[in-house]
Amino acid sequence: MSNSLAIAAVTTTLRNLISQAVAQELGDGIVTTQPPDKARYHHDKNQINLFLYHILPNASWRTMDLPNRVKPGEIGQPPLALNLYYIITFYGKDNDDILAHRLLGKAMHILNDYAVLNPADIKISLSESDLHNQVERVRITLQSMSLEDVSKLWRTFQTQYRISAAYEVSVVIIESSRFVKTQKPILTRGGDSEIDIESGKDVET
Structure with missing residues (x-):
């Protein structure tokens, strides 16, 4: 399963895919990963900026143990399951908006084509993350945002x-790095108490 490098692996994989799109569309350009207020410092280049601006827990994985990792009678620490939110900004060489729109179209095209990240692409980007071995595939979804939402974000x-x-x-x-705990077996002998098999002592119920 993936480790703490997984977030960096996603960002690096997206950056690599988008870099390929820039090269295919215009032959040159750069892809940066800066906050939008600091991104544009190469006015003489075509540029796409990829910024991770928000992270939320994934609700469906919040209380789930990883398959085949927790046996009956064991207690496992649930994994940290996350949804990552990126904003991608486009700048044409010499601030040419037509070039920026070409970059926009090409980047959105390739992210649509690779809506499910290929484990091989992830492995090439950052193999140490082990994200390519994750049981759940990593998916990219275009977000529908209102003009008000966009305005708030840029403010x-x-x-x-x-x-x-x-x-x-x-x-x-x-994946959690904590050890799996085994519940102590309890043997019921009737009445208002039970016997802890490990200690041999009564346990009030």
Whole structure:
């Protein structure tokens, strides 16, 4: 299962996929991972900026143990299951908005084509994360955001609005490093008490 490098593995994989899109569309350009207020510092280059702006727990995995990791009678620490939220911003060379729109179209195209991340791409990006071995596939979903939501988001960034697209990436499962605990077996002998097999002492019920 994946470890604490899983978030970095997702970001790196997305950056690599988008870099390929830039090269295919315009032949040159860069992909950065900066906060939007600090992203644009290469005005002489085509640029796409990928920024992880929000993280939420994945509700469906919150109380689940990993398959085949917890045996009957054992108590496992649930994994840390996360949904990651990215915003992607586009800048054309010399602030040419037509170039920015070409980058927008190409990046959205490739993220749609790779809506389920290929484990091989993840492994190439950051093999140490073990995210490529995750039982649940990592999926990319374009987010539907109202104009009000977009305005609030950019006000949070404290910078001028740029054409952008928002995506959810889920689920990223980080396995717990805590040991699995085994419940103490209890033998019932009747009445109002039980016997703890390990200690041989009565346990009030």
